[in-house]
Amino acid sequence: MSALLEVRNLTHWFGGLCAVSDFSVAVAPGELVGVIGPNGAGKTTVFNLITGVYRATSGSIRFGGEELVGRAPHAIARLGIARTFQNIRLFRDLSVLDNVRTALDGHARYGALEALGRFGRFGGEEQRIIAEARELLALLKLDHLAGEAACNLPYGLQRRLEIARALALRPRLLLLDEPAAGMNPNEIGQLMEFIAWVRTRFDLTILLIEHQMRLVMGICERLAVLDFGATIAAGTPAEVRADPKLLEAYLGVEDPAGDREGCAP
Amino acid sequence: MIRDRKPPVSPFVKGEERGFAAWALPAAVLAGLSLSFAIPAYGLVNKYQQMILMYVGINIILAVSLNLVNGYMGEFSLGSAGFMAVGAYTASFVTVRLLPAAFVHLALAPDALLCWGFPLAVLAGGLMAALFGLLVAFPSFKTRGDYLALVTLAFLMIVKSAIENLDVIGGPRGFLGMKRLTTLPWVYAWTVLTLLVIRNFVYSRFGRGVLAVREDEIAAELTGVDTRRAKFLAFTLSAFFSGVAGGLFAHLLQFISPRVFDIIKSTDVLIMVYLGGIASIGGSVLGATLYTVLLEALRPSAVAWAFGWLPPALLEPLNTHVIAHLNVWRMVIMPLLLVLVMLYRPRGIMGLREMRWLVPRRDREATGR
Numbered sequence: 001m002s003a004l005l006e007v008r009n010l011t012h013w014f015g016g017l018c019a020v021s022d023f024s025v026a027v028a029p030g031e032l033v034g035v036i037g038p039n040g041a042g043k044t045t046v047f048n049l050i051t052g053v054y055r056a057t058s059g060s061i062r063f064g065g066e067e068l069v070g071r072a073p074h075a076i077a078r079l080g081i082a083r084t085f086q087n088i089r090l091f092r093d094l095s096v097l098d099n100v101r102t103a104l105d106g107h108a109r110y111g112a113l114e115a116l117g118r119f120g121r122f123g124g125e126e127q128r129i130i131a132e133a134r135e136l137l138a139l140l141k142l143d144h145l146a147g148e149a150a151c152n153l154p155y156g157l158q159r160r161l162e163i164a165r166a167l168a169l170r171p172r173l174l175l176l177d178e179p180a181a182g183m184n185p186n187e188i189g190q191l192m193e194f195i196a197w198v199r200t201r202f203d204l205t206i207l208l209i210e211h212q213m214r215l216v217m218g219i220c221e222r223l224a225v226l227d228f229g230a231t232i233a234a235g236t237p238a239e240v241r242a243d244p245k246l247l248e249a250y251l252g253v254e255d256p257a258g259d260r261e262g263c264a265p
Numbered sequence: 266m267i268r269d270r271k272p273p274v275s276p277f278v279k280g281e282e283r284g285f286a287a288w289a290l291p292a293a294v295l296a297g298l299s300l301s302f303a304i305p306a307y308g309l310v311n312k313y314q315q316m317i318l319m320y321v322g323i324n325i326i327l328a329v330s331l332n333l334v335n336g337y338m339g340e341f342s343l344g345s346a347g348f349m350a351v352g353a354y355t356a357s358f359v360t361v362r363l364l365p366a367a368f369v370h371l372a373l374a375p376d377a378l379l380c381w382g383f384p385l386a387v388l389a390g391g392l393m394a395a396l397f398g399l400l401v402a403f404p405s406f407k408t409r410g411d412y413l414a415l416v417t418l419a420f421l422m423i424v425k426s427a428i429e430n431l432d433v434i435g436g437p438r439g440f441l442g443m444k445r446l447t448t449l450p451w452v453y454a455w456t457v458l459t460l461l462v463i464r465n466f467v468y469s470r471f472g473r474g475v476l477a478v479r480e481d482e483i484a485a486e487l488t489g490v491d492t493r494r495a496k497f498l499a500f501t502l503s504a505f506f507s508g509v510a511g512g513l514f515a516h517l518l519q520f521i522s523p524r525v526f527d528i529i530k531s532t533d534v535l536i537m538v539y540l541g542g543i544a545s546i547g548g549s550v551l552g553a554t555l556y557t558v559l560l561e562a563l564r565p566s567a568v569a570w571a572f573g574w575l576p577p578a579l580l581e582p583l584n585t586h587v588i589a590h591l592n593v594w595r596m597v598i599m600p601l602l603l604v605l606v607m608l609y610r611p612r613g614i615m616g617l618r619e620m621r622w623l624v625p626r627r628d629r630e631a632t633g634r
């Protein structure tokens with residue numbers, strides 16, 4: 001099966017520091033793959049390279065057969081790669097509806113002149129975007145907050161809105177950067193169900209970064225383990241869990257119970 | 266909740282009680298237009314007050330267009346006066362040099378036709394300023410915040426010294442010969458056009474892109490917003506209308522010189538924007554009106570006129586102790602007012618909020634507000 005996302009020999013240097021070194025991963029359509037590793041291992045850098053925030057020093061990133069290295073981030077986003085952030089980055093002063101609408105705007109078909117004069121395709125397209133945004137918000141149970149400024153939402157709902165905004169791009173690949181950050185075990189359980197639901201409902205391929213072992217081991221089908229920018233282990237969660245290199249670099253001494261959470265410092 | 270479940274937008278949904286009828290706004294605009302013709306025709310207010318009205322309109326255009334960059338896009342541009350100068354000089358050059366020459370060439374009577382060439386001249390001023398806005402947009406791709414503010418300041422200084430060194434347009438001596446072509450109806454028409462176009466821009470996908478740039482540039486890009494296009498559009502549109510304001514200003518004052526378009530002029534517009542409120546068209550209308558009218562109203566002659574009904578026994582001490590000193594104090598009162606607004610309303614009077622009549626119906630109903 002051909003991969004939806006194929007990262008090959010990705011290397012990135014920040015000045016004299018090698019943040020990602022020779023990283024490769026292939027994600028098949030519909031898969032849920034996790035990237036784990038201690039803080040500073042280069043996980044978020046990988047996301048920034050895939051989404052075009054940074055330009056890779058060398059290596060290639062192919063998405064649905066197209067090379068992404070060198071493209072502008074917004075062009076990559078419109079190809080169908082959406083992401084969330086480790087620390088929530090919503091449009092804080094904009095309404096919940098406008099956060100989602102901004103992402104949908106990439107699909108709107110009207111020109112600048114039509115917008116300035118409010119004629120032609122403008123009305124129909126705007127109406128369609130509003131309807132679509134409201135539908136998405138309803139699906140994620142955020143519709144009663146449509147007019148609220150994003151910054152007024154409680155933390156959990158802000159995370160959900162960030163996912164809603166990402167989904168509004170109509171992505172094929174969703175990158176989740178530590179979706180469980182700051183959540184308690186109970187909320188993590190709900191999040192796992194939510195991610196599984198989103199994945200089937202929107203027919204998504206998901207790549208996620210996470211520290212919470214319970215979440216990673218629970219929902220990921222395959223894992224890649226990064227340390228100091230290099231891949232040190234890869235495989236199914238069971239294989240990775242048994243890999244001594246991982247235990248050494250990341251988990252430290254094995255917990256007899258085997259289900260300790262938040263192993264990272 | 267039930268209201269939320271209704272299809273959000275339908276052409277048949279009647280606005281709620283607090284909404285406006287669809288014809289109310291066009292009717293008000295038309296009423297304003299007829300008033301703008303009636304005021305000079307019937308002398309409803311005196312010439313001086315008519316001039317203040319025209320300055321109010323020009324300042325509204327300046328404030329709303331600057332708000333697009335400073336309020337909606339969250340950058341800090343000091344270039345207003347620069348774009349205004351480009352517009353003023355271009356429009357003046359067209360009406361003083363180009364059009365009369367063209368009329369002679371075509372064997373037409375120049376004076377009678379000049380008033381019809383005027384909108385073209387103002388348009389030319391706007392377009393030329395937009396061209397310069399485009400130039401300023403390029404550095405904004407690479408830099409932002411304080412550094413972009415410095416770039417716009419540099420732009421203003423370049424424009425000023427370029428004009429000082431261009432002998433064709435009078436250099437440091439200034440440029441004159443403009444007829445007083447700016448009339449109340451023209452100012453009104455351009456003001457309405459500015460408000461309409463910028464309102465339409467803000468409530469479109471392009472405007473939301475500009476807002477997203479302000480909120481979080483990286484997140485905007487990763488949400489599919491072409492941030493370069495957003496900046497390019499915002500700077501160009503803003504510069505265009507600042508140039509239009511310059512063209513109108515030049516044909517009201519009938520004399521322009523590089524000194525007119527200095528940093529103080531930019532600061533005036535900044536004050537109007539931040540007084541009225543960032544990211545609010547209604548706020549800029551309010552800010553420009555308040556600032557212009559208050560500065561005039563605090564002139565000794567205006568205050569003396571306003572209190573003219575007082576008996577002489579009261580008016581006399583008022584005159585000697587208060588009104589006579591106003592020329593000094595009005596420059597204290599205005600900044601003081603600004604400090605107070607910033608203390609109690611840090612984002613300006615209307616900061617980040619919009620007057621209901623300016624929000625398109627579809628957007629009003631979309632959020633159920």
